Amino acid sequence: MSADNIILIGFMGSGKSAVGRKLARDMNYRFADTDQIIEETEGMKIKDIFEKHGEEHFRDLETELLKSLLEKTRRTVLSTGGGMPVREENAGLLRSMGKVFYLKTSKETIIGRLHGDESRPLLKGNLDEKAERLLKSREPIYERAADITINTDGKTIDEIINEIKMHIRRD
Ligand code: S3P
Numbered sequence: 001m002s003a004d005n006i007i008l009i010g011f012m013g014s015g016k017s018a019v020g021r022k023l024a025r026d027m028n029y030r031f032a033d034t035d036q037i038i039e040e041t042e043g044m045k046i047k048d049i050f051e052k053h054g055e056e057h058f059r060d061l062e063t064e065l066l067k068s069l070l071e072k073t074r075r076t077v078l079s080t081g082g083g084m085p086v087r088e089e090n091a092g093l094l095r096s097m098g099k100v101f102y103l104k105t106s107k108e109t110i111i112g113r114l115h116g117d118e119s120r121p122l123l124k125g126n127l128d129e130k131a132e133r134l135l136k137s138r139e140p141i142y143e144r145a146a147d148i149t150i151n152t153d154g155k156t157i158d159e160i161i162n163e164i165k166m167h168i169r170r171d
Contacts, residue, residue, distance in 0.1 A: 004075055005099075007101065009080050009084060012122070038062065038065060046058065062084055063090055070097060095147070101164055102150065111131055
């Protein structure tokens with residue numbers, strides 16, 4: 001049975017945290033962000049976790065966190081790190097926690113937002129090339145993991161929130 005949470009997935013820079021925080025406020029839900037919780041529990045920035053312990057370790061932390069959130073999370077908007085649904089196991093856990101929304105964003109928008117950002121280890125170097133390659137491999141994964149896809153390009157945070165609410169009311 002799916003719990004009453006709202007889960008946001010999507011690529012880095014797709015607005016999951018900004019949309020999630022405001023949506024939670026609007027709906028009187030709690031807000032949680034998996035990247036933020038991992039940074040707090042590990043006492044380290046994600047960039048440093050990747051550097052010191054590698055990506056696999058970070059992915060293990062993500063899976064562990066989802067398992068620990070599963071039972072206790074209710075009426076929460078959960079914003080997830082961009083790689084969260086890549087592991088099949090995580091995608092299943094997310095679906096069992098609530099309705100999963102994919103915030104779909106074009107490469108151009110992502111690049112515009114993340115230009116000059118130093119906090120995302122997977123985009124270090126040539127942003128355009130890296131984003132293109134990763135987005136291509138991730139898009140089908142996001143589509144598959146989501147209950148609903150929301151195209152976010154050219155939309156304001158409030159417009160995106162209204163679309164999400166419309167889907168929630170409908171079901
Ligand atoms: C990642 C996305 C990041 C963060 C980490 C890895 C990814 O989260 O979890 O850098 O694999 O796409 P945001 O989507 O919040 O940037």
